Amino acid sequence: VAKRTPLIAGNWKLNSNHLEAISLVQKLAFSLKDTDFDQTEVAVLPPFTALRSVQTLVDGDKLRITYGAQDISQHEKGAYTGEISGGMLAKLGCTYALAGHSERREYHNEDDAAVNGKVKAAFASDITPILCLGEGLQVRKAGEQVSHTVAQLDGALAGVPAEQAARLVVAYEPVWAIGTGEVATPEDAQEVCAALRARLSELYSDDVSEATRILYGGSVKADNIAGIMAQDDVDGALVGGASLKPDDFVSLVRFRD
Ligand code: PEP
Secondary structure, eight states, rough: OOOOOOOEEEEEESSOOHHHHHHHHHHHHHHHHTTOOTTOOEEOOOOOOGHHHHHHHHHHHTOOOOOEOOOOOOOOOSOOOOOOOHHHHHHOOOOEESSSOOHHHHHHHOOOHHHHHHHHHHTTOOOOEEEEEEHHHHHHHHHHHHHHHHHHHHHHHHTOOOOHTTTTTEEOOOOOGGTTTOOOHHHHHHHHHHHHHHHHHHHHHHHHHHHHHEESSSSSSTHHHHHHHHTOOOOEESSGGGGGSSSHHHHHTTTTO
């Protein structure tokens, strides 16, 4: 089985205008100059308004980092005021787009059908969706995290063919761990990530399931990443808060050290 390349992705959320984004990427690039990007992929997910600046910097300086958007429209074009399409993101060189981040699900009422539309729109434009899912505290307390997240996976992938699903990235982000400082234990992360991988085998094939990178997200920090990355079915981290401080983010990229 080919080893999956770990992905450490920084979700900047609503932080950094385009000038601040340039400065942050430059600092990151400097601190990452000795990184073996074949061993670890590093991605940043700035606000839409910074994507063009990040593209210019990455292209101009031939940086090995990848980047993407925090959301994507289900629609390609038309009367959808305020939306940004996959085609627009592809033109900006985006590799990724988050789909269904818990903050979008909570504050923008994105349900599984909407997330499914976003996943399909991303694939249609050759953007790799980073499909975010995860249970809230009540579900966790009821011990229903596996059935809950597997149902979210099923909903998000309805009608997605195997050739597309093979490029998918999944991010398991328990809502109670996002931005709270309360990280899942490595065993809790592994339990759900393994269940999601098993479900991908059932939905598609062992090949798709083995190829899919499944990230953990939720209060990942320098002092907890190693235990999480040591789990068989965890292939990286989706990082919020700690991705805004170059030193902190670089220490996450160097999780092997
Ligand atoms: C996130 O926004 O995806 C996230 C995991 O945030 P944090 O690392 O701040 O918990």
